[in-house]
Amino acid sequence: MDYSFSSLGDQAIVIDVAIEINEEVQKRIRKISLLLEQQAPEWMVEYIPAFTTVSVFYNPLQADYQTVESDLRELLMQAPKEIEAAPRTIEIPVCYGGKFGPDLEFVAKHNGLTAQEVVQIHSSGTYSVYMIGFAPGFPFVGGMSERIAAPRRDSPRLSIPERSVGIAGIQTGVYPIATPGGWQLIGRTPLRLFRPEKDVPSLLRAGDQIIFREITESDYQAWQEDEHAEDH
Amino acid sequence: MLKIIKSGMQTTVQDLGRYGFQKYGVIASGVMDPFAHRIANLLAGNEENAATLEITLVGPVIQFSEDTCIALCGGNLSPKINDQEVGMWRTIAVQKGDTLTFGSPRNGCRSYLAVSGGLAVPEVMSTRSTYLRAGIGGFQGRALKAGDEIGLNPFPVDRTAALIREMDWLVPPLHYSDSPVIRMMEGRQFHLFNEFSKQHIFTEPFSVSSHSDRMGYRLEGSPLLLEKSSEMISEAVAFGSIQVPSDGNPIVLLADRQTTGGYPKIGQIASVDLPLISQLKPGDQLSFRKISLEESQALYIGQEQQIQQIKAGIQLKREEWK
Numbered sequence: 072m073d074y075s076f077s078s079l080g081d082q083a084i085v086i087d088v089a090i091e092i093n094e095e096v097q098k099r100i101r102k103i104s105l106l107l108e109q110q111a112p113e114w115m116v117e118y119i120p121a122f123t124t125v126s127v128f129y130n131p132l133q134a135d136y137q138t139v140e141s142d143l144r145e146l147l148m149q150a151p152k153e154i155e156a157a158p159r160t161i162e163i164p165v166c167y168g169g170k171f172g173p174d175l176e177f178v179a180k181h182n183g184l185t186a187q188e189v190v191q192i193h194s195s196g197t198y199s200v201y202m203i204g205f206a207p208g209f210p211f212v213g214g215m216s217e218r219i220a221a222p223r224r225d226s227p228r229l230s231i232p233e234r235s236v237g238i239a240g241i242q243t244g245v246y247p248i249a250t251p252g253g254w255q256l257i258g259r260t261p262l263r264l265f266r267p268e269k270d271v272p273s274l275l276r277a278g279d280q281i282i283f284r285e286i287t288e289s290d291y292q293a294w295q296e297d298e299h300a301e302d303h
Numbered sequence: 304m305l306k307i308i309k310s311g312m313q314t315t316v317q318d319l320g321r322y323g324f325q326k327y328g329v330i331a332s333g334v335m336d337p338f339a340h341r342i343a344n345l346l347a348g349n350e351e352n353a354a355t356l357e358i359t360l361v362g363p364v365i366q367f368s369e370d371t372c373i374a375l376c377g378g379n380l381s382p383k384i385n386d387q388e389v390g391m392w393r394t395i396a397v398q399k400g401d402t403l404t405f406g407s408p409r410n411g412c413r414s415y416l417a418v419s420g421g422l423a424v425p426e427v428m429s430t431r432s433t434y435l436r437a438g439i440g441g442f443q444g445r446a447l448k449a450g451d452e453i454g455l456n457p458f459p460v461d462r463t464a465a466l467i468r469e470m471d472w473l474v475p476p477l478h479y480s481d482s483p484v485i486r487m488m489e490g491r492q493f494h495l496f497n498e499f500s501k502q503h504i505f506t507e508p509f510s511v512s513s514h515s516d517r518m519g520y521r522l523e524g525s526p527l528l529l530e531k532s533s534e535m536i537s538e539a540v541a542f543g544s545i546q547v548p549s550d551g552n553p554i555v556l557l558a559d560r561q562t563t564g565g566y567p568k569i570g571q572i573a574s575v576d577l578p579l580i581s582q583l584k585p586g587d588q589l590s591f592r593k594i595s596l597e598e599s600q601a602l603y604i605g606q607e608q609q610i611q612q613i614k615a616g617i618q619l620k621r622e623e624w625k
Contacts, residue, residue, distance in 0.1 A: 077491055080541045080571035081599040085491065092536060104326070117323045119539035121563055126539035128322075131574075131603050136596055204537060204563030207329040207437060211537070247328075248437050265329075267427055267439045273327035 074147060076140045079126055082116075084139050086125045086147070092213065096123055097201055101278045105151040112142050120277055121202050122211070158199075160280040163245065163260050165194065165236050166291040171259035178221045178238055178255050190285055192219050193243065193257065200279040208247040208265040208273035212281060215243045227253035234260050236283070247273075261286075261294035304368040305356075305418065307451040308402070311363030316422055316441035316453070317558075319352045321430040325562040331542070332432040332440065335413055335517060335558045335581035339377030341610060342474050343417035345617045346374030346394045348458065353421030354431035356447075358414040360584065362405025363447065365416075367397045371455065372419045378411020378479060378582050393473035394620075411479035411582035420458030435517075435559070472620050474613050481587045482508075483579045486594040486602075490545060490568030492535065500527040500551075504569055505593050509553065513585040517559040520583065526551025527569055537565040543572030543580070557581060573599040575606045 075087045086103060089096040103125045107118050114133035119126045129139050167190045168175040179186045198214040205211075220241045228251060231237070235246045237254030246252060247265035264274045275281065286294070307314075317340065320333025334340040334357055341351040356363075362380045372394055375382050379391050383404050389395050391414075397403070405414070424431050424442050433441025442453055493501065509524035527547050540546065544556045546566035553569060558581070572580060573594055583589060594602075 078488070078571075078596050079491060079539065079568075080488060080543060081574050081596060081603055083539070083541050085538065090536075117325055119325050119562055121538040122536045124536075124538045126541075128325075128541070131600050132607055135600055202537070202563070203326065203328040204539075205328060205561050207324075207327060209328050250436065265437070267329075267437065271327065272324060272329055272428060276327075 074144075076143065078136055082131055083126050083128045084136065084143065086127065086143065087123065088125065089123045092122045092201060094199065097199065097278065100125055102151055103147065104277070105153075106146055106149060109152050110146060110149070112139075112146065114139060114142075119204070121204060158278050158280050160197075160282065161275060163236075163262055163281055163283050164286040164290065164294060165258040165260050165283050166286050166288050167193075167258035169288065171291075172236070172257040174221075174224075174237075174255035175257045178219060178257055181221045182219055184218070189219050189257065192216050193238075194283045194285045196282070198243065198281045198283075200275050200277055200281060202277050203273055203275060206246065206248055206250055206265075207267075208275060210244055210264070210275045210279075210281070211242065212244060213242075215241055217241055221255045223253035224255065227251050231256065232259065234262065234264070236260060259291070261291050261298060263298060304455060305422070305453045306366040306368060307447045307449055307453070308364035308366055310446065310448050311358055311405070312361035313359040314363045314447040315357050315433040315435070316354050316424050316447075317357045317432045318354045318430055320432055320558070321428050321434070321440075324428050325539075328562050329428065329437075330434060330559055330562060332430065332434045333558050334415065334432070336377050336411075336415065336578040338477060338578045338606070338610075339413070340415045340417075342392065342613060343374045343376035343415040344421070345614050346376070346392070346474065347372055347417035347419045348621060349417055349419065349421050353417065353456075354424060354441075355418075356416040356422065358405065358416060360408060360412045362414065365403045367401050367403070368399060369455070370396075370398050371458065372396055373403075374417045375414050376417075376474075376476075377415045377578075378413050379409040380412075380414045381406030381409055382414070390469055390473060392476045394470040396469075408584070410481070412584045413582055418455055420456035423454035423456045470620070470624070474617070477578055479579065479582045481583070483576075483583070483589055484592050485576045485580050485589050486573040486599065487545065487570040487591045488573065488594055488596055488599055490570045491538075492567035493569055495529050495533065495567050496547075496569055497528055497530045500529075500569070503527065504553075505591055508588045508590045511583045511585050511587045511589070512552075515585055517557060519557050519560060520555045520580065522553045522555065522589075524552075527553055529567065535565055535567055537563045540564040540568070541571065543574065543577050544568050545570040545572065555580060573602060575599075575602045
């Protein structure tokens with residue numbers, strides 16, 4: 072496999088895996104991530120996997136760019152010691168529409184569908200998590216039907232409530248924390264995607280499969296109380 | 304203990320940041336000016352990563368409820384103890400009941416207050432730094448407010464220090480200019496910009512806009528444009544990445560940057576110059592000078608050696624004071 076390398080400033084190197092996003096590229100990114108986890112070079116500070124790249128941050132007092140690049144070339148020729156089991160499938164319950172999904176009607180109208188059809192399409196797909204980024208635990212996922220695609224809002228909302236489920240173009244995602252954003256909001260999940268108290272603070276990780284399941288508002292309330300109880 | 308009498312504009316607990324969690328989308332946070340933070344800690348007898356207060360532009364009023372030593376490094380916000388001016392970049396003894404206040408900024412905009420022992424706040428995800436947007440870390444996940452009381456880790460009180468207010472020995476301060484020349488490497492998407500923009504970035508000044516905070520500084524100048532517009536695939540960004548959205552106004556990503564970004568990066572600031580840009584205020588000017596990766600890494604190693612020398616010097620002085 073041929074990778075190209077370039078610098079991201081004086082403390083990071085970027086491994087370019089491909090120029091387009093697909094499942095095969097995603098698998099190679101996972102493989103590189105596993106190698107970096109299992110055989111972390113001693114100069115490594117951390118790494119950030121993305122759609123088509125893995126960026127590795129290093130301590131320039133321990134290795135210069137050339138050393139880092141040649142160490143990585145060597146590492147990438149190896150196979151990970153343990154390969155990951157089949158991808159995990161994580162179910163995300165969503166209460167669609169109403170106060171939780173103020174833009175559901177817009178998405179429906181934009182696509183000539185009813186709100187219920189949008190919900191049905193959104194909750195019947197299987198989605199792949201390509202990367203986590205932008206916000207803590209925020210998944211960039213592929214696999215949404217183009218039939219429910221919708222443009223971003225003209226002007227972003229100043230604050231989107233945490234756990235909102237949104238659509239932007241052909242992407243769908245969940246906002247783990249309250250943040251400004253321009254996605255069309257179609258619902259909300261009671262599930263916490265960002266868990267700062269856990270060793271692995273993100274519920275989702277790259278490579279996971281996710282499915283959305285429709286729940287009622289009373290399911291939502293009950294679920295939230297359970298999550299709250301679990302925290303204490 | 305430190306009692307916060309007035310909060311100041313934005314006073315947060317910070318250390319050198321959160322590493323190892325960016326792969327989960329969790330930002331690094333940490334101090335904007337790592338050099339000043341590290342020196343302040345060394346002067347207070349701490350480890351370089353101990354938690355300090357990052358004080359922004361309008362300083363807080365802080366009362367000390369025990370005898371201790373402090374150091375203030377970074378931007379000079381005219382600090383005073385009990386209405387007496389005190390110096391920057393040196394060890395200062397404070398006594399129970401003393402009050403620290405600040406005046407108008409003389410240079411820079413962020414001062415770091417280190418207190419012997421370090422601020423006692425719990426670690427969240429291996430850091431004591433504050434992540435404001437997620438409301439975690441630091442002191443209760445937020446900027447300080449009047450009435451807050453921050454504990455200190457135990458530290459042997461320096462008896463000599465209690466006799467003299469200020470040590471006459473100081474660390475040579477960084478020169479914070481309000482119109483610095485910042486050294487920058489070409490970014491990963493530099494080649495995608497048009498000829499005009501590729502030259503312009505190194506020849507024309509930019510000013511810091513009012514939309515600037517710990518996450519990033521928006522710069523204003525002649526717009527920087529791509530040769531032809533293209534959609535970029537999101538990838539990791541770093542402290543000091545200069546990304547350019549389609550309006551052509553560059554954004555320098557700083558301590559509270561997001562982990563990944565989808566705008567083309569025209570440049571990347573040399574690590575040694577990050578303190579200089581982090582101390583700029585809205586309205587200040589800056590210009591960029593091109594530097595190679597090799598030069599930037601050599602400067603970084605040079606600065607680390609300098610910090611080691613400062614550290615050795617401080618240790619010698621602290622021995623003398625005993």
